[in-house]
Amino acid sequence: MDKPTQTSTESTQSAEPTDKPVVLITEELSPAAVIALGPDVEVRRCAGTDRAALLEALPGADAVLVRSATRIDAEAIAAGSRLKVVGRAGVGVDNVDVPAATRAGVMVVNAPTANVVSAAELTVGLLLAVARNIPQAGAALREGHWQRSRFTGVELSGKTLGIIGLGRIGSLVAQRMRGFDMRLLAYDPYVRAGNASQAGVRMTGLDELLAESDFLTVHLPRTAETTGLIGFDALQRVKPGVRLVNAARGGIVDETELYAALKEGRVAGAALDVFATEPCTDSPLFELDNVVATPHLGAGTIEAQARAGVAVAESVRQVLAGRCVPEAVNVHMGTVDGELAPWLALTEQLGRLLTAAAAGLRGKLLVKVAGEITGQDTTALELAALKGALSGVVQGDVSYVNAPLLAQERGVGSELLSAHAGAAPHHSLVTVSGALPSGEVVSVSGTLAGRGAGGRLVEVCGFEVDLALAGSMAFFRAPGGRSLVGAVGAALGGTPIDALQIAHGAPVANTGNEVLLALNVGRPVTRELLDEAALSIDATHSWSLDETA
Numbered sequence: 001m002d003k004p005t006q007t008s009t010e011s012t013q014s015a016e017p018t019d020k021p022v023v024l025i026t027e028e029l030s031p032a033a034v035i036a037l038g039p040d041v042e043v044r045r046c047a048g049t050d051r052a053a054l055l056e057a058l059p060g061a062d063a064v065l066v067r068s069a070t071r072i073d074a075e076a077i078a079a080g081s082r083l084k085v086v087g088r089a090g091v092g093v094d095n096v097d098v099p100a101a102t103r104a105g106v107m108v109v110n111a112p113t114a115n116v117v118s119a120a121e122l123t124v125g126l127l128l129a130v131a132r133n134i135p136q137a138g139a140a141l142r143e144g145h146w147q148r149s150r151f152t153g154v155e156l157s158g159k160t161l162g163i164i165g166l167g168r169i170g171s172l173v174a175q176r177m178r179g180f181d182m183r184l185l186a187y188d189p190y191v192r193a194g195n196a197s198q199a200g201v202r203m204t205g206l207d208e209l210l211a212e213s214d215f216l217t218v219h220l221p222r223t224a225e226t227t228g229l230i231g232f233d234a235l236q237r238v239k240p241g242v243r244l245v246n247a248a249r250g251g252i253v254d255e256t257e258l259y260a261a262l263k264e265g266r267v268a269g270a271a272l273d274v275f276a277t278e279p280c281t282d283s284p285l286f287e288l289d290n291v292v293a294t295p296h297l298g299a300g301t302i303e304a305q306a307r308a309g310v311a312v313a314e315s316v317r318q319v320l321a322g323r324c325v326p327e328a329v330n331v332h333m334g335t336v337d338g339e340l341a342p343w344l345a346l347t348e349q350l351g352r353l354l355t356a357a358a359a360g361l362r363g364k365l366l367v368k369v370a371g372e373i374t375g376q377d378t379t380a381l382e383l384a385a386l387k388g389a390l391s392g393v394v395q396g397d398v399s400y401v402n403a404p405l406l407a408q409e410r411g412v413g414s415e416l417l418s419a420h421a422g423a424a425p426h427h428s429l430v431t432v433s434g435a436l437p438s439g440e441v442v443s444v445s446g447t448l449a450g451r452g453a454g455g456r457l458v459e460v461c462g463f464e465v466d467l468a469l470a471g472s473m474a475f476f477r478a479p480g481g482r483s484l485v486g487a488v489g490a491a492l493g494g495t496p497i498d499a500l501q502i503a504h505g506a507p508v509a510n511t512g513n514e515v516l517l518a519l520n521v522g523r524p525v526t527r528e529l530l531d532e533a534a535l536s537i538d539a540t541h542s543w544s545l546d547e548t549a
């Protein structure tokens, strides 16, 4: 799809058939997101929090665009029988069952950087609010109370800020709070201390951070490991009088334990933007004077919403157009630029051909890339070979998303070897190889003849060929030295033969007296015709591939 010039077609949820891919939007997104989706999709809407409506709308959707309030769990993924992508217009994907999406071959994309500045700025606001009681003082004033001493606060300057999770947002918070003359500590076992110290942050263990911090701020993803991390134990170990901010995810701070610690005064104040269950309107925490609360507003700015909406809409368009995106949460394809794209298609075809030649898939798939193309990130070619190889042996859809999982389940491994040398006489070459049960190695190699040109098959099992890798193809390995062409032609009956090559074993490999007969044929060759032709020339091995399907 090209850059959008018109907005997409919009409709409320409808069962009307449409030619365009359907993008289901389940939460409030920036209008810029809908514009970015472009005219080639039909936009439908439903409330993601209305479970019944969501499950009813999902079967008609090719893509679903959500924020944090829509639960895309295994049931929702199963309901989305034609779903190709879940787009999360924001950072956290804890509301999406990513393993279930992966198994179903559905790509999950997010906008990992779109709202981080807004979230960091809200955190700064919450730190100031909890230090100076700003919202409480304002609310009291509106009720007619001019109470200056009641709302006496504390300074940030000179205090220690403990940052739990020094990722994108934690780092932006650190950068900003240095300007407030705070001493910065961070706990994040996955961050290198060297990088942190350059940013003026000292990495510590969690215990030390809890014991030394006057303010704590949480910037973790919600995972099994982080849920309840700031619970009874951690809150026993804090510096008495600490003030706590959580603008990451509800549930990381245990709300019941926090309530107890606030009541006791061990925690002097808390500012919470996120809650274990959202929306949250009647928490006991809201009864406490020393609690500041906002309704999950971290990403709630015009700028962040526009960035997140546009970024994820762009990714969804790309995925619907069959392209790969770097923001995919559950596919790791490296960088895929325009130049690599035709090589992906070629490698997928080679994978399919290999499975046909090897009559199945087992052991390990080796993907060798040589020549100029190795100047690029070729990681994705390994996935492409797996996708192609599996599509011949797996019931149901194989995609870049579920190919590694499906391969793993079948005990099939893969390896990518990339070396500049070894492509001659071609400018670039991809070879996919695997083993037969006998241990014999089967390989197929292909190249692209030029910009916009289709793939060429240049090697099959050690035999040199030069054939278009397209349409229907048939292959026979047979003893040489006889008239094979006439026999095969007769056996294939009226099947039009567009191109036929007889390749002799040497010099590519020691294939003895055997020859390879490779044909581009005008229509798919049935198993019966293939067997008949193979019998007529005493072929030791025959297979066909239909690339028109």
Ligand SMILES: NC(=O)c1ccc[n+]([C@@H]2O[C@H](COP(=O)([O-])OP(=O)(O)OC[C@H]3O[C@@H](n4cnc5c(N)ncnc54)[C@H](O)[C@@H]3O)[C@@H](O)[C@H]2O)c1
Pocket: 091, 092, 093, 112, 115, 116, 119, 164, 165, 166, 167, 168, 169, 170, 187, 188, 189, 190, 191, 219, 220, 221, 222, 225, 226, 247, 248, 249, 273, 274, 296, 297, 298, 299, 300
């Ligand atoms: N309130 C909002 O509206 C809002 C807006 C944006 C993001 N968020 C949330 O903020 C959080 C942080 O986002 P981010 O973009 O900085 O993510 P990030 O992935 O860049 O950073 C998270 C950090 O947490 C660390 N981490 C992971 N598990 C850990 C553990 N068990 N112990 C210690 N550290 C651990 C990681 O190493 C990483 O450095 C996420 O939960 C995100 O969903 C909330």
Ligand SMILES: O=C(O)[C@H](O)COP(=O)(O)O
Pocket: 067, 068, 069, 089, 090, 091, 092, 093, 115, 248, 296, 298, 299, 300
């Ligand atoms: O993870 C995020 O990006 C934030 O929590 C924002 O969530 P939202 O899109 O629902 O505001």
